Amino acid sequence: MGCVKLIFFMLYTFLFQLVLSSSLPHLCPEDQALSLLEFKHMFIINPNASHHCYNMITYQEIQSYPRTLLWNKSTDCCSWDGVHCDEMTGQVIELDLSCSQLQGKFHSNTSLFQLSNLKRLDLSYNNFSESLISPNFGEFSSLTHLDLSYSSFTGLIPSEISHLSKLHVLHMGDQYGLSLGPYNFELLLKNLTQLRELNLYSVNISSTIPLNFSSYLTNLYLRYTELRGVLPERVFHLSDLESLDLSRNPQLTVRFPTTKWNSSASLMKLFLYRVNITGRIPESFSHLTSLHELNMRYCNLSGPIPKPLWNSRDLYLGDNSFDGRLEFLSFNISWRQLYSLDFSFNSLTGPIPSDVSGLQNLQSLYLSSNHLNGTIPSWIFSLPSLNTLQLSDNHFSGKIQEFKCKTLFEVDLRQNQLQGPLPNSLLNQPNLKFLDLSHNNISGQIASTICNLKTLTALDLASNNLEGTIPQCLVEMNENLSDLDLSNNSFSGTINTNFSIGNYLTVISLNGNKLTGKVPPSLINCKYLTLLDLGNNQLNDTFPNWLGDLPDLKILSLRSNKLHGPIKSSGNTNLFPQLQIMDLSSNGFSGNLPESLLGNLQAMKKIDESTRTPQYVSGKFAAEYDYLTTITTKGQVYNYVRILASNMIIDLSKNRFEGHIPSIIGDLVGLRTLNLSHNVLEGHIPASLQNLSVLESVDLSSNKISGGIPPQLASLTFLEVLNLSHNHLVGCIPKGKQFDTFDNSSYQGNDGLRGLPLSKHCGGDDQATTPADLDQEEEDSPMINWQAVLMGYGCGLVIGLSVIYIMLSTQYPAWFSRMVVKLEHRITTRMKKHKKRY
Known part of the structure; x- marks a missing residue:
């Protein structure tokens, strides 16, 4: 009984100490605090060093702020922003300095490498001034998470990175010339057998994808990596694969499995933009029940657009050779989840079906550069959340109806046969940035309500039948306008717009109108102006x-x-x-x-x-x-x-x-x-x-x-x-x-x-x-005897005068008179040339 009490007492004491120790702060070792401070002082804080911070996995913005700014000796380094310590030992095991506005050279012998117990290290979205990646990163033997992406590293990724056999996440994508030799890539994938996420965006790999790689991969991002050869089919049979991005690798050939994929149930994002696929999309896509985002633009795909894709939330199939009609839009019941639809730059025909329903969540519609005709159906103008509409370069006719939404960001209807006036609802969009209705038959005047478009950056109404005066407030009230093209219309009157100081106009094209008056002197305020076209008007200046x-x-x-x-x-x-x-x-x-x-x-x-x-x-x-x-x-x-x-x-x-x-x-x-x-x-x-x-x-x-x-x-x-x-x-x-x-x-x-x-x-x-x-x-000519020159000149003069006397006295025909004058002119010219030389 006493033995039991003793054991219970010892267990109680241990648990009490464990709870007490977990509630007290563990001071990190002094040497690690000094290493972190030394690393901090290697860099300056520059807000521009961390711009456009973005999580490639979650697609969310990351807040940029200087995490190291408040690091100092008076506080425990385990409480410092971005530093996480082991609760038992106090050792620094995680360091997150992403988007910390750090700028400066990252030295290969930096004190950071003294933190030997690190498990997670994130240095992404800083500016390390095109430093080389140190081989010493390979000494972090406990590392499971390494992110060096978008921090201006350059040069060859050292082979020592392949020593990090416990890595689950490796992100090294950048745009500053990182490269990974073919052998290193094979070695990397062969040794890192625990990898879940691999992101080598814009790293020059220039090789095929090896057959042997981690079977645990969930996210594989190899965009812009100069991959070539054939993608191993094993990639599509990774049971946990959620996101695959191989875009911008035109020398890479992808052949989809014709039967059900092992990753069918898990795959949510598939990006194969500008990859060589060729042919039709196989029926095996019907098993991709979780696919939300699909981008296969510029992939040489052909045939009709298959039905198995309708589960997608964002569907981008533009710039291929798909043909057929858009009738499928009217009977598909899965459209309610669709946010983006892109069939632009294909060979689709016929009108857009008018009886489409269930697209209430659609935000972006891209159907430009096809062979579509008829009127634009009313359901498009009724979409409540529409922000991007691109129907340019088709054969649409009829009027542009009034939009029901107030969410428009971009409208591109150029190169059609649309007619009628500008709809008022289009000129009252609070967020509209891009409006292109050029090369249509739109008529009437521009209402002054166009000046309500405070966010507009590009306005192109060229080659229509618009008339009247150009609203004076168009550029006076808009501080964002960059591109203005009203050419080839019938605008009249003077250019009485006051181009204000500080405007951002880069393009002003008023060519082919009936404008009069002078070139407005306030154009001198357009300090960013790159193109000025006032041709084919009636300006008088x-x-x-x-x-x-x-x-x-x-x-x-x-x-x-x-x-x-x-x-x-x-x-x-x-x-x-x-x-x-x-x-x-x-x-x-x-x-x-x-x-x-x-x-x-x-x-x-x-x-x-x-x-x-x-x-x-x-x-x-x-x-x-x-x-x-x-x-x-x-x-x-x-x-x-x-x-x-x-x-x-x-x-x-x-x-x-x-x-x-x-x-x-x-x-x-x-x-x-x-x-x-x-x-x-x-x-x-x-x-x-x-x-x-x-x-x-x-x-x-x-x-x-x-x-x-x-x-x-x-x-x-x-x-x-x-x-x-x-x-x-x-x-x-x-x-x-x-x-x-x-x-x-x-x-x-x-x-x-x-x-x-x-x-x-x-x-x-x-x-x-x-x-x-x-x-x-x-x-170079030899000396000519002056006597010969004068004799020739004299003889010519005598002959000429004699001929004139004979002609006048005998009344020779006019043609003979002209002939004699020409003869005399030739002789005289010849003599003058000889005289000039001497």
């Missing part, structure tokens, strides 16, 4: 030289107005520093070509190194919102086209410019199109044009340019179009290279030109004669 003070202006079009007068020089040498397209054609500008302005065009003084993929000048709101304008190049007018970043164009045609062509144009080595036609320019073609090595189109037609065609222009190997017609050019047309491709139309109206392709031959003279060539010829 002198050249707005002050626009050159806009630092970001790249595209300026004032074509086809009533602008007039000389373009005056300015003492400011920094005007138009970024300008790459200047179109002042079809106005009434006069005087000499603006030599000082041309000399300021710094952006044209360098050649754009084009990539294999064409780059377009785009808006700031969205990458797909490319700048559009009208340009003339290669003898053709292109309306409403996207602007290549490499486009460098000067068009001063159809004005009254006079004088010579300044040789300073030869400094604009990035120039691709030069059009000075239909002016009254004189003098010679400057040989400096040979410096324009990427020049593709030159039009100097309908001027009074004289002299020869510089043979140096034959070196312009990119030249596709040359128009020198209707000038006073003489001599031989250069031969070789591009000059062998131009036809008669390039030279017609120059009676003094000869050589191919003209019918007048050059004989043995293969090149045209330029002033420079004449000087060289004079230096």
Whole structure:
């Protein structure tokens, strides 16, 4: 009995001490506190070091704040923010410094590695200034959770990471050039047999996925990793797999199992955007009963859209080759869970069914770029939570109905045949940011209620039948507006808008209206302006030289107005520093070509190194919102086209410019199109044009340019179009290279030109004669006897006078008179040339 009491007493004492010890704070060892403080002092606190903090698993924002700011010696390190200690030993076992605004170099021998008992370490969303990942991370033998993602690490991920055999979670995704050699990837997956989550977003793996990897995987994120080969089918048979993201790996081939997958019941998220799948979606998808999010855009999929996908909450199947009609929308009963539906950029046909129900939760509908027709059904306008509607580039007709919701964020209905006025409900959306109704038949005036769109960043109503004046309040009341395109309508009146200081406008296009008056001086307040297109109006003003003070202006079009007068020089040498397209054609500008302005065009003084993929000048709101304008190049007018970043164009045609062509144009080595036609320019073609090595189109037609065609222009190997017609050019047309491709139309109206392709031959003279060539010829020619020159001149004069006397006295016909005058002119000109040489 006493023995039992003794045992009970000892057990009671132990439990009491255990409870007491758990209720008291355990001081962490002093050396660990010092290690943490030393690690803290390696970095500065910078709020910009932790931006867009985001949990890739939960899709939730993470709060950014400086966790280490209040760390100090006077308190127990186990109470510090982000630090968690073992309750028994006081050892630091968890350190969470995610989104802590840390900035600085992460040294390979940092004191952090002295915390040898760490089990969880999260350093994500900081800025470690492109530091290398230390091999010492591999010494944390107890680590189960390691997150180094989005913290600006760079270089090769060390193979020592594969020593962390207890890891359950490994996140190392970043955008700063992390790489993982093929062997290291295989080693990583082979050794980390306990992995549940693996995220290597944007890490350059450049290999296949090995056959051997953890069977416990629940989340696998390998987006942007340069994977190749065939995805092992074993991935689809992982019994616990919940999320699979292999997007942006175009060299990776995915073949779905044709029978039921082991992961069918657990898989909730499947992202295979821009992965090579090809063919039809198999019926095995019908077993994915838990699938909520599916993204298989750009996957070369074809055939009809299969029914097994209707359990999804977010369904993205755009940019494939699906065909058929949308009739399935009207009878599916699972739509009530659908939030996002994307069938854009396919080949779907027919009208949208009008008897659809059950889509009350739908927030985003993408059906752009198909072959859909008919009217837009009323159920779409009645969706209570709709925020994104994209139906552009189809064949819809009829009116835009009134929206019942107040939740719209983006509406894109461009390139249809929609008509009628702008609905009032669309102009009273409190959160609308993007509105594009361009290229329709919308008519009427813009109501002043459009000024209620305080959040609007992009407004495109181009190519409609709108009329009246442009509401003055449109940009005055909106501090967010970035892109404004009202081109190709019938707006009239003056541009009386006051562009306020501090606005964010980058695009203003009012081309193709009936606007009058002057270029508004308040445009100088648009400091972010990149494109200004006021062409094809009736503006009556002198050249707005002050626009050159806009630092970001790249595209300026004032074509086809009533602008007039000389373009005056300015003492400011920094005007138009970024300008790459200047179109002042079809106005009434006069005087000499603006030599000082041309000399300021710094952006044209360098050649754009084009990539294999064409780059377009785009808006700031969205990458797909490319700048559009009208340009003339290669003898053709292109309306409403996207602007290549490499486009460098000067068009001063159809004005009254006079004088010579300044040789300073030869400094604009990035120039691709030069059009000075239909002016009254004189003098010679400057040989400096040979410096324009990427020049593709030159039009100097309908001027009074004289002299020869510089043979140096034959070196312009990119030249596709040359128009020198209707000038006073003489001599031989250069031969070789591009000059062998131009036809008669390039030279017609120059009676003094000869050589191919003209019918007048050059004989043995293969090149045209330029002033420079004449000087060289004079230096090389042998001395001519002055007596012979004078005798020839005298004889010619005597003969000429005699012929004139005979003609007058005998009344010879007029044709004979003209012939004699021409003969005398040739002789006199020849003698003068000989006299000049001496």
